[in-house]
Amino acid sequence: MTGRYVTRSRRQWRPGRPHRRLLGLALVTLAMMAAVVIKVGVLQTIDRPGLAARGEQQLVDTVKLTADRGVVFDRNMHELAMSVPHTSVWADPRLVTDKETTASTLADVLGVDRTSLLSKLQSTSEFVWIAREVDDDEATQIKAMRLNGLFFLPEPKRVLPAADLARGVLGQTDIDGKGISGVEKAYNGELTGSTGSLVRERDGRGDSIPGGQRRFEPARPGSDVVLTLDRNLEYSVEQMLINQVQATKAKGGMVVVMRPTTGEVLAIANVTVPATPDGSVVAPAPVVASANMALVNVFEPGSVVKVITAAAALQQGVADPLTPMWVPDSYALAADAIFSDAEKHAPESWSLSDILTKSSNVGTIMIAQRLKAAQLDHYLRAFGLGRKTALAFPNESGGILPSVSTWTKSSMGSIPIGQGVAVTAIQMLQAFNVIAAGGDLVAPTLVAATINPDGKEVAAAPAERHRVVSEDTAATVNQILQRVVAEGTGQNAQIAGYTVAGKTGTARKPQDTGTYEDKDGKFHYVSTFAGFAPAERPQISTIVVLDEPQGSGPDEYFAGTVAAPLFAKVTTEALRQLQIPPYRATPSG
Amino acid sequence: MTDGTRAGRASRAALATVIPLRAPERPDRHEHAARPSLRVVPVGLRRRRTAVATILAMAVMFSVMLGLAAFQTIIAQGQARLDRLTTDVGTAQAANKTLRYDVAELEAPARIVATARERLGMVVPDTVAYLAPTGDAALETAAAAVPAAGSEAPASEASASDEWTKLKPYVVSAR
Numbered sequence: 001m002t003g004r005y006v007t008r009s010r011r012q013w014r015p016g017r018p019h020r021r022l023l024g025l026a027l028v029t030l031a032m033m034a035a036v037v038i039k040v041g042v043l044q045t046i047d048r049p050g051l052a053a054r055g056e057q058q059l060v061d062t063v064k065l066t067a068d069r070g071v072v073f074d075r076n077m078h079e080l081a082m083s084v085p086h087t088s089v090w091a092d093p094r095l096v097t098d099k100e101t102t103a104s105t106l107a108d109v110l111g112v113d114r115t116s117l118l119s120k121l122q123s124t125s126e127f128v129w130i131a132r133e134v135d136d137d138e139a140t141q142i143k144a145m146r147l148n149g150l151f152f153l154p155e156p157k158r159v160l161p162a163a164d165l166a167r168g169v170l171g172q173t174d175i176d177g178k179g180i181s182g183v184e185k186a187y188n189g190e191l192t193g194s195t196g197s198l199v200r201e202r203d204g205r206g207d208s209i210p211g212g213q214r215r216f217e218p219a220r221p222g223s224d225v226v227l228t229l230d231r232n233l234e235y236s237v238e239q240m241l242i243n244q245v246q247a248t249k250a251k252g253g254m255v256v257v258m259r260p261t262t263g264e265v266l267a268i269a270n271v272t273v274p275a276t277p278d279g280s281v282v283a284p285a286p287v288v289a290s291a292n293m294a295l296v297n298v299f300e301p302g303s304v305v306k307v308i309t310a311a312a313a314l315q316q317g318v319a320d321p322l323t324p325m326w327v328p329d330s331y332a333l334a335a336d337a338i339f340s341d342a343e344k345h346a347p348e349s350w351s352l353s354d355i356l357t358k359s360s361n362v363g364t365i366m367i368a369q370r371l372k373a374a375q376l377d378h379y380l381r382a383f384g385l386g387r388k389t390a391l392a393f394p395n396e397s398g399g400i401l402p403s404v405s406t407w408t409k410s411s412m413g414s415i416p417i418g419q420g421v422a423v424t425a426i427q428m429l430q431a432f433n434v435i436a437a438g439g440d441l442v443a444p445t446l447v448a449a450t451i452n453p454d455g456k457e458v459a460a461a462p463a464e465r466h467r468v469v470s471e472d473t474a475a476t477v478n479q480i481l482q483r484v485v486a487e488g489t490g491q492n493a494q495i496a497g498y499t500v501a502g503k504t505g506t507a508r509k510p511q512d513t514g515t516y517e518d519k520d521g522k523f524h525y526v527s528t529f530a531g532f533a534p535a536e537r538p539q540i541s542t543i544v545v546l547d548e549p550q551g552s553g554p555d556e557y558f559a560g561t562v563a564a565p566l567f568a569k570v571t572t573e574a575l576r577q578l579q580i581p582p583y584r585a586t587p588s589g
Numbered sequence: 590m591t592d593g594t595r596a597g598r599a600s601r602a603a604l605a606t607v608i609p610l611r612a613p614e615r616p617d618r619h620e621h622a623a624r625p626s627l628r629v630v631p632v633g634l635r636r637r638r639t640a641v642a643t644i645l646a647m648a649v650m651f652s653v654m655l656g657l658a659a660f661q662t663i664i665a666q667g668q669a670r671l672d673r674l675t676t677d678v679g680t681a682q683a684a685n686k687t688l689r690y691d692v693a694e695l696e697a698p699a700r701i702v703a704t705a706r707e708r709l710g711m712v713v714p715d716t717v718a719y720l721a722p723t724g725d726a727a728l729e730t731a732a733a734a735v736p737a738a739g740s741e742a743p744a745s746e747a748s749a750s751d752e753w754t755k756l757k758p759y760v761v762s763a764r
Binding site: 068165236 | 668
């Protein structure tokens with residue numbers, strides 16, 4: 001109890017009167033507590049989101065863990081495309097103290113335009129990219145400068161260890177690692193991993209707080225993709241094609257090598273000659289193309305289609321390989337549809353085998369006349385023309401095969417000899433593989449397996465196959481094609497020690513004029529040779545396509561002169577590298 | 590409430606006038622002198638136990654605090670080490686990828702061919718000569734080899750390689 005001493009005559013203690021003060025104190029305390037409660041309420045409700053975010057920003061560090069993109073291997077597990085860590089440079093312009101000097105310094109090191117750099121640094125943004133995926137040397141040099149407001153971020157960069165090898169097949173990724181063409185696009189889903197994150201509480205120095213909260217979600221790498229391509233063979237084929245394109249002054253070329261019985265694509269070479277720069281008279285050297293021309297570009301195949309016409313006639317029983325018929329050097333289907341052979345000749349008694357061996361247009365058209373248009377159309381489609389292959393490659397073309405209902409009188413003359421239709425190189429080789437595989441169409445495959453992040457290899461499904469012609473028909477056509485190489489237009493395709501089957505095709509190339517003649521009245525040609533070896537038991541099939549070869553002599557554009565020799569070289573190399581011995585018949589036959 | 594408060598105040602005022610205030614009692618000096626002298630009281634067992642318990646408690650508390658501090662230090666060191674190791678692992682993985690790329694680049698056919706040509710003076714042969722087995726070797730090889738044309742071809746590269754493996758000794762011995 002409070003009280004007081006009263007001192008006048010005598011010291012006396014008298015009790016105080018605390019009620020008002022107690023009441024006041026209680027009120028003040030209550031007011032203070034109310035203020036605290038209100039403030040807490042405001043902090044916990046109205047200000048909560050903003051404060052929580054600020055607190056988390058200061059305390060919690062979230063590191064994005066980029067998932068590794070899968071590696072693309074060849075069939076022997078050699079890396080064809082992979083990702084390696086690089087450094088990207090970014091800036092917070094608000095923190096850059098001397099923008100002029102910083103822009104000049106960075107421009108010197110990175111070799112980029114100073115003005116654009118300065119423009120970036122003068123922006124009001126908190127984040128601007130300075131350079132992405134720079135070389136290690138450049139990154140080290142910039143780091144050593146300790147420039148204010150510059151920061152570094154590790155980023156994976158997609159690289160091709162073998163440089164341009166199979167560039168058109170492999171394709172490209174964009175700067176963010178997303179596939180935009182080729183295998184990179186076709187298998188982007190498999191190659192792309194899932195991003196992870198590391199969330200941790202950090203102190204003022206950026207170090208983790210001991211015992212603080214830590215959440216780790218590891219990034220899951222993408223799967224590796226194993227292609228059926230053979231890196232060494234691919235290189236050899238590309239080099240041979242480059243040499244041949246240069247030697248024949250062609251505009252470009254394509255070569256595809258496959259295993260006809262399994263559909264595996266062993267090599268795809270795409271070569272092009274870049275446009276001649278203005279003011280230069282010397283054409284640039286051929287280079288490996290960035291597009292997979294063998295699957296994307298179409299061309300009129302010419303006489304190689306005669307193989308399908310012959311197979312259709314044999315399968316339908318309207319022709320016999322050895323029964324002769326009179327074949328003139330020209331044939332009129334209509335007044336405006338007169339077809340002729342490449343060389344003038346008197347009417348000859350030729351069998352179907354002779355017709356293909358000499359690559360007679362007239363003979364082939366006469367054989368085709370025994371077929372109905374629908375039958376010919378059926379076989380062309382059954383051999384894979386007019387539709388995309390099973391590869392489902394990005395931007396792959398299905399070729400051009402007019403619907404039979406749109407065929408004119410001249411169609412039954414042009415289409416059987418490979419004019420008026422367009423194919424991709426791989427479509428045409430797929431058609432030859434039907435003969436090599438005993439009458440089955442075996443879908444081409446480019447991926448042998450995928451390897452998931454756990455290291456488990458998942459083999460690709462076997463190639464689809466279905467019967468197109470009988471084994472007997474395929475064997476007969478095979479024999480005829482062996483004769484084409486042995487004594488016909490394809491003699492330059494012979495390989496010492498091996499029996500080769502194949503067919504030449506020299507087709508006129510459509511021009512911008514809407515005809516086969518250019519504005520100067522000149523024809524341009526696409527030269528093709530397709531075949532396989534060893535013919536008795538085919539293990540390698542190859543197609544060579546040269547775009548507008550133009551040698552020094554008059555016959556320098558004929559497929560037998562320019563494409564067949566390259567076929568022989570490529571197939572020889574494939575047989576050697578894959579250790580395929582020549583065929584030797586058993587004593588019993 | 591107003592009336593009650595007033596009544597209360599009036600009664601307390603009346604009481605103050607009726608009852609005189611009494612000063613607090615003060616000890617008498619004479620009475621204080623009569624008491625016996627102070628003497629040292631021996632420390633009792635109970636107090637001793639209390640002291641010991643207090644000291645022990647303090648010691649335990651101190652030890653626990655010291656232990657906690659040490660534990661905290663160990664955790665901090667461990668965390669720092671974990672951070673460092675995480676960084677090291679990342680660095681090592683990055684280095685591994687870079688080295689793997691270097692190896693792939695060194696193994697690239699273009700580089701090997703260029704090195705073979707320029708540094709070793711090697712050339713690609715124009716033709717490849719094959720030596721065919723003869724005599725018994727030819728018969729043996731042929732018998733072990735291939736079926737007739739038109740029959741099913743081998744489905745894999747391995748079978749062709751196996752065949753070559755059988756053939757190769759004869760080819761080598763024929764040289």
